[in-house]
Structures are given as C-alpha cells and as structure tokens.
Amino acid sequence: MGSRNRERRKAKQKARASRGRDQAAGPAAGPFYEERSRRELLAERIDRLVVAAMNALIDQDDAALAACVESLVATSGGPSGRRAVHRSLTGWADRSVEAAWQRGWQPVDVHRIVHRRAGPRHARLAVDAIALQMRRYAAATVDERWRAQLEALDATVWWDRDDAWLDAWGERENRDRAEVLVDTLDLLGVLNTLPEIETLCPPPGTARRDTAGHGEEDGHGDGHGVGDGHGHGRGTAAGQASGPQPDPRTNPRILDKVRALLAKAESTEFAEEAEALTAKAQELMARHSIDEALLAAAAGEGSRDAPAGCRVGIDSSYEVAKASLLDVVAEANRCRSVWSKSLGFATVIGFRPDLDAVELLYTSLLVQATAAMMTAGSRQDRAGRSRTRSFRQSFLASFAVRIGQRLMAATEQVSEQAAAEAGDGRLLPVLAARTDSVREATETMFPEIVARSVSATDREGWASGRAAADLASLLTRDEVTADPRG
Structure with missing residues (x-):
C-alpha cells in the first residue's frame, strides 16, 4: 500500500473521531449552550x-x-x-x-x-x-x-x-x-403536608355542563361526593362552607327570604322577635325541602338526586360546643354532620336543599349564640379565679341542645302539615328513603365515626345558654359525631 493511501486513511479516521467528539459534546460549542x-x-x-x-x-x-x-x-x-x-x-x-x-x-x-x-x-x-x-x-x-x-x-x-x-x-x-x-x-x-380528603365536587379542569346547566364531573360520575371530614382574608368568614353552593333548582326568592329573616333575627334587640323569625326561617326551608323531595320522586330522579356534602369551618374557640350546634342543626334538616377536629371543619352530608338550610341556619344561630354569650359577660369563682371559659363552654353546649329541640319541633310540625295536605301517603316513604340514603352515604364515607361527649360543667352557664336558646330562636342531644382520624 502506498504512503499516500495510508495518509488518506489516517485523515478519514481523524475526521470521524473529530465528528464523534463533536456529536458527544452536542451543541456545547457555543455561548448560547453555555x-x-x-x-x-x-x-x-x-x-x-x-x-x-x-x-x-x-x-x-x-x-x-x-x-x-x-x-x-x-x-x-x-x-x-x-x-x-x-x-x-x-x-x-x-x-x-x-x-x-x-x-x-x-x-x-x-x-x-x-x-x-x-x-x-x-x-x-x-x-x-x-x-x-x-x-x-x-x-x-x-x-x-x-x-x-x-x-x-x-x-x-x-x-x-x-x-x-x-x-x-x-x-x-x-x-x-x-x-x-x-x-x-x-x-x-x-x-405539601395536607392529607387526602373526600372529593365533594369535580376539581378544576374536569367539570362539564350537563343539559340542565349543572356542573358535573367529566368521566368521574355525577359529582355528588361526600366528604370524609379531614379537615379569611378577602371577605370570607371562618365558617365559610365548601362543597355544594345553593341548589340551582332552588327558588332564589326562598333563599333570599330566609336570609332576610335570619338577618333580622341577628339584628333585633327583642328576643321574642328573634325566636319567631328563626322559627319562620326553619319552617320555610323545611317546607322547601319537602317540596323538592316530592318533585324529585314524582319525576323519577331518585337515582340521580343523591346526597351531597359540604364542609363547614369550626373555629378553635369552644369548638366542641360549636360542632354540637352544627350537629343539631344538621339533624333537624335531615342531614348528618361529622367533625374533623384536627382540620378545623365538619362535613355535612345531605340533599342539597337541606345543605342550604344547614349552612344558613348554623351561621345565623352561631352569631346569635355568640352575641348572647358575650352579653352574659365573664364569670369568677368564689376565690376570684376566672371561670369564664367553662361558663361559655356550658353556655354554648346548652344553647345547642335547646336550639336543636326547637328546630326539630318546627321541622316535625311542617312535615305533619305537608303529609296531611298530600293525603295519599307519599310523603313519609319519600322522606324515609332520603333519611336512609343520607345514613348510608355517611356510613360509607365514615366507617369509623364515633360519638364524642360535649362537656358542660358550669351550671350557671348551662342555665343561661338554655334561656338564650328559648329567647333567641327555636331531641335533646349531648354528643357530636366525630371522625376519629381527624
């Protein structure tokens, strides 16, 4: 082989090696890459x-x-x-x-x-x-x-x-x-340390509009989830609820009327007027719930009209008594409430018109109870030590028990009137079926719920709270349902 051929072969090998090095280095041969x-x-x-x-x-x-x-x-x-x-x-x-x-x-x-x-x-x-x-x-x-x-x-x-x-x-x-x-x-x-909780409505990016204009979850069922209860700036209250907003089928005039009644109950200086206004609000929402249940049953929407859920904030001060108040309001409106203490909220499960009632009534009653409690002032024992906290805890606990009795009485009265008007025996089976649906949904999502006692150690606070409930607004209950995981 001639020397010229060997030189050409070496030159080709050198060129291939150079190209390999350039390819391995990629586009690093310029200031942009650097x-x-x-x-x-x-x-x-x-x-x-x-x-x-x-x-x-x-x-x-x-x-x-x-x-x-x-x-x-x-x-x-x-x-x-x-x-x-x-x-x-x-x-x-x-x-x-x-x-x-x-x-x-x-x-x-x-x-x-x-x-x-x-x-x-x-x-x-x-x-x-x-x-x-x-x-x-x-x-x-x-x-x-x-x-x-x-x-x-x-x-x-x-x-x-x-x-x-x-x-x-x-x-x-x-x-x-x-x-x-x-x-x-x-x-x-x-x-990044938030636990997983139940999905109450479709997350953003997955919702779609159905033919009735209601939001549904794309590819994930009908969007009627209920929460497992794990769980202010810019104009929101600590008790702001998450989950279903007012039912689109609800007559807005009914909700507006209820809000107006409760606003008057909160602002009036006359206890008898507050009682009458709150009772009227409960009656309106109870009647609306019954009407919606009958309409859904008549339209054959039983399988689609399933229980939903919302979460309601429970502030840390006197939180057990506040959770108890929410519990009795929920029960009077055919809902269930499960409190997750560590996350600062309770999950309320029920049909959407009933959830509307619970949110409106609880918010108003908490305002009324707090105002009455503050008016009652502070307390001391005989040794001059403060017992204000035990007094207020007992006050709110007693208020919750008594208000639950009055709300339940208003609901039962409306139910009896509606059943008499219907006259064909339709109402009671419809309401019983809804109660069963709410119970089953709650037990499915909260298989380990427990009843937690509400303590009330101050007799004066208990008596004052009961009197405030009698004067301010409407089943005796001394327990609140809680999620043991929360």
Whole structure:
C-alpha cells in the first residue's frame, strides 16, 4: 500500500473521531449552550434548596431552614438569580395547589387550613397561589361551586408578571426579602403536608355542563361526593362552607327570604322577635325541602338526586360546643354532620336543599349564640379565679341542645302539615328513603365515626345558654359525631 493511501486513511479516521467528539459534546460549542447550562444548573440548585427548606420545616430544624433561606437570598442577589428563585417558588406554588385539588381540597378548604396552621398573612398568600394556579383552566371546565368559592375569596391575579409576584406581595405586606421567602416556604410546607380528603365536587379542569346547566364531573360520575371530614382574608368568614353552593333548582326568592329573616333575627334587640323569625326561617326551608323531595320522586330522579356534602369551618374557640350546634342543626334538616377536629371543619352530608338550610341556619344561630354569650359577660369563682371559659363552654353546649329541640319541633310540625295536605301517603316513604340514603352515604364515607361527649360543667352557664336558646330562636342531644382520624 502506498504512503499516500495510508495518509488518506489516517485523515478519514481523524475526521470521524473529530465528528464523534463533536456529536458527544452536542451543541456545547457555543455561548448560547453555555448560558443555558448555567441557567439549568442554577434552577436545579434553587429547587434543591427549596426542598431542603421544606424538609427543615417538617423536621422543625430552624437552623437548617435559616441556612436554606440565607442561601436563597444570596442566590437572588442579582436580577437573573432573583428571577430564578421566583420562577422556582412560583412553580412550586402552582404544583402544590394543584396537588391539593387532587387530594380533595377546595379553595375555601385550603384558605381555612392555611389560616389555621400558619395565620392570616399566609392565608392571603394562599389566595394568591390559588389565583395563580386557576389560570390554567377554561371557565367551562370549572364547576360553578368552585367558581363561587373563588369569588368569595377574591382570588384574582393582581400582579403584572409572575416573576414579580413575590416582590409585589412583599411590598403589599411590608415584608423584606428573607421574610417573603420564609412566608412562601411556610405556605408550601402546609400545602405539601395536607392529607387526602373526600372529593365533594369535580376539581378544576374536569367539570362539564350537563343539559340542565349543572356542573358535573367529566368521566368521574355525577359529582355528588361526600366528604370524609379531614379537615379569611378577602371577605370570607371562618365558617365559610365548601362543597355544594345553593341548589340551582332552588327558588332564589326562598333563599333570599330566609336570609332576610335570619338577618333580622341577628339584628333585633327583642328576643321574642328573634325566636319567631328563626322559627319562620326553619319552617320555610323545611317546607322547601319537602317540596323538592316530592318533585324529585314524582319525576323519577331518585337515582340521580343523591346526597351531597359540604364542609363547614369550626373555629378553635369552644369548638366542641360549636360542632354540637352544627350537629343539631344538621339533624333537624335531615342531614348528618361529622367533625374533623384536627382540620378545623365538619362535613355535612345531605340533599342539597337541606345543605342550604344547614349552612344558613348554623351561621345565623352561631352569631346569635355568640352575641348572647358575650352579653352574659365573664364569670369568677368564689376565690376570684376566672371561670369564664367553662361558663361559655356550658353556655354554648346548652344553647345547642335547646336550639336543636326547637328546630326539630318546627321541622316535625311542617312535615305533619305537608303529609296531611298530600293525603295519599307519599310523603313519609319519600322522606324515609332520603333519611336512609343520607345514613348510608355517611356510613360509607365514615366507617369509623364515633360519638364524642360535649362537656358542660358550669351550671350557671348551662342555665343561661338554655334561656338564650328559648329567647333567641327555636331531641335533646349531648354528643357530636366525630371522625376519629381527624
């Protein structure tokens, strides 16, 4: 073989080796790739710091958390680093809120639990994170009950750019850079440790409109779930309910009339007037429930018109008595209530017109009971020590028992009148079937529920609470149904 041929072969081998090295290196032979690589490495480093910070939060390792925050602040010293930190935290917030939806949590639930575990400032940040995440979905794929909660929370994107959201929030809340990062990490820590709870309505992106205009879950049944009970900013009360909003079939004039009656009952200075107004509201809702049940039975909607569920917040102060009040209101309206203490809410199960009644009446009665309790003032024992807490606990417990008796009496009176008017024996079987449906749904979703005693150790408080219930508004019950897991 000639020397010239050998030289050509070596040249070809060298060229192939060079091409192989270039292909292995990929597009790294330019400044763009080098810059992209730096961005990717920075993003990975920030994500690792965020994960480490959340683990430190869970482990309650303050020193490790402080070190992570210090590193994040140092990383965000320049414009590019600051934007990278924002992108990472915004992405984490988006994914964390989405994961909460998939675990059964709704906007009001998230707001309530963040407020309970981290405080009002973090709850406001949670509302922003919810607004951020909800931009993903077309309006037609978001259930009407979900949209109502977003509106109640005023969950709107008010910032210009996502990478400027946390800076804008810090200015609004008067928080410095490190404090903003800690607040955001606190929120992520709460969101990423939420337990799975029962889905009460379809999560965003899965709802669709049926022919009647009601929201249903796309591919997941009829959307009538009931909660397992695991479980303020911007104009929402601590007792805000999540789950079904008022039934679209409900005559809005009835609900408006009930709200007006209860508003008068809350504001009047005359106890007899408050009693009459509250009793009238209960009678209206009880009659409406009966009418709806008969209409559904006549239309053959029994299989479709199934029990639904909603969650109602129970504040931590005197929470056992408040849960008991909700329980008796639910029972008087043919619903069941299961309290999850650790998550700060109770799940109410029933048919949607009845859930409307429970939410309206409980909210009003709690206002009336609290006002009467505060008017009663504080108490001391003979040694001068405060017994105000035991007095108020007994006051609210007694109020709940007595109010339950009066509500039940109003419901039974309306039922007897309606049965007499129907005259054909249809009503009692229909109501019995609904009661059975609610019981079965509750037992299916809460196979381990227990009855928890409501303590009332202050005789004066008990007597005062009973008197307030007699004066303020309408089965004696001294237990509240609770989820042992909560």
